[in-house]
Each structure stands twice: as C-alpha cells, then as structure tokens.
Amino acid sequence: MRLVFAGTPEFAATILAALLDSRHSVACVYTQPDRPAGRGRKLKASPVKVLTARHHLPICQPLSLRGSECADALAAISPDLMVVAAYGLLLPPSILSVPSYGCINVHASLLPRWRGAAPIQRAILAGDEETGVSIMQMDEGLDTGSVLASASLSIGALDTAGVLSERLARLGAATLLRTLDALSDGPLEATPQDDALATLAPRVEKQEAQLNWSLSAVDLERRVRAFNPWPVAFTYLPGGGDPQTRRLRVWQARSCPDRAAPMAAPGTVLETGGEGITVAAGLGALLLTEIQVPGSRVMRSTEFLHARSLPPGAVLGEV
Secondary structure, eight states: OEEEEEEOSHHHHHHHHHHHTSSSEEEEEEOOOOEEETTTTEEEOOHHHHHHHHTTOOEEOOSOOOSHHHHHHHHHHOOSEEEEESOOSOOOHHHHTSSTTOEEEEESSOTTTTBSSOHHHHHHHTTOSEEEEEEEEOOSSSSOSOEEEEEEEEOOTTOOHHHHHHHHHHHHHHHHHHHHHHHHHSOOOOBOOOGGGOOBOOOOOGGGGBOOTTSBHHHHHHHHHHTTTTTOEEEEOSSSSOGGGGEEEEEEEEEETTOOOTTSOTTBEEEEETTEEEEEOSBSEEEEEEEEOTTSOOEEHHHHHHHSOOOTTOBOOOO
16 A cells, blocks of 8 residues: 555654555655754654654655645645554544545554543553554544554553553554555454543643642552653652752652551651652652652662652652
C-alpha cells in the first residue's frame, strides 16, 4: 500500500520505523512543527522528523490541516491510506476523505477506554492492570471510530509512562502491520465502539505533577510513574526563599501502604537513610528512591542525603 504517515513523538517514530521496514511504501510524512526545548529554548525537531530525515523522505509540518490547500497537497500524493499515531492535530473531514482507504489511527489504549491525548498516563493513574493498542478507523470524533484490530498487554507494577509507551509502541507497530497486510487482501470488518463504556484521557498539564501528600501512598506512587518522563512528579523541600530553588523532582518512588504514621501530618519525613527518604502520606508512606534538585542531575535519594540534611520531622510540599 502507498502510505502517508502522521505522527510526532517517540511512540510514533517506533511505528514509522516498522512501516519503513515493511513491504508497504511511505510516500510522505507529516509531523508537528519544530518546538522550542531545553534551557536555551532552541527549536527541536520531533523524533518522527529526525527519523524521516535519515530516510530522505518528503516531510510536511503544517500548523493546521484545515483549508483546501492542505487537502489538495495530500491528494497530490495519491495515498491509499493515511496512518496516524500520536500526531497531535485533528484531521478535518477534508483530509479524512482523501486516501482511498481513509485514515487509521494507532491508539495506545483498548478503546473505548481512554479516548484522548494521554491514554498511557491516565491508565497508570487509574491503577489499570491492563491496557493495549487499538487500530481505529478515523472519523470526525475524538477517537470514536470503529476498531479494526486490537491487542492487549499487562501494565507492570513498576512501569513508568516512558517504559509503557515503549512497550505499547512495539505492540502497536506489530498490530498495525498485520492490519495493513489484511487490508491489502480485502475489506476488514470494523467493530463500532460502545460509547457508554468510553472514558476520557485529557492532556497532562504540568501542575498535575505536584504531589498532594494527603493522597494515599498507592496513589502517589502511581503519579510518580505516570509523570515519568514528563512532566515529572515534584514537591518542595522545606525552607524559605524562592520555591523554585526548593523544587524536588521525584523520578522513582515506592509505596509503603502498611507504614502507619498516625501522628505525622502528610508530607512529613518519617525516616532517611536505608533505601531513601520515607514520607508520610494520607494513607501509608511513600519511599522516594530517585530524585533531582534544580541544577543537578538525577540521583539516588541516598546520594542526596550524603550532601544535604533532611531530618525526620521536616515537612515536604509547603511552598
């Protein structure tokens, strides 16, 4: 099949790489415009753009796909099918109708659960034990189209959003290739979604990553895993001055649900040393094992404690 691909992050790059190694041909790639990144705020190309450049493929980076000129440009490529994976732009009807076989989306959930921009993070936050990928026929709705194929996997107890994204990308690539091969041989029966079972996965906002110590230790651990590698869970070290200099990013943590601390307010440091920093939660305690302070690298909590004092009784989270 003659394909056009649309995607942006590493998840999408993994799927594009599988397409480039398949018997199908990728005629053009769409990805988001370069965005400022890092301390210098220099423009950075998406992982999909980097991969596309290595293969010397035509690339398009429109700010929007609305307008007749966008549909005309796509029609000039004469694609059989458009494959979309974490692209970040909605496809208007004028685009959806161009490819001979329409447009399909590789979505990182078992639809209709977790429709939206952040299905991986929302699945971890909710404590789901299983997730998967869905190959969906695209329509004008938000991940509402009929499902051509799906595949599931278990969410590991230690899976971060980054780790789970890599696992789902590989699963999505394999499921997509099987679907494309089947489409090449003839029409596939698509299963409509049950809207009554739908849940939404809205985009993650940076402020969601601040740890609310009144939550249970289990919920806090899920937040640490869901927001790794972005935006990264955080709290504040005790002390005065600029809160940003006291910002403590939490990269890895483990819940201790049976650790009772009835006299300690949530956020109170219960113990330091051993495996890390144990902090009272609304229910149980959270063991911080891998952290980062401003201007420093990610480090084990035990390494941090060699350089700075954080005595039991100190309270985290106060701005």
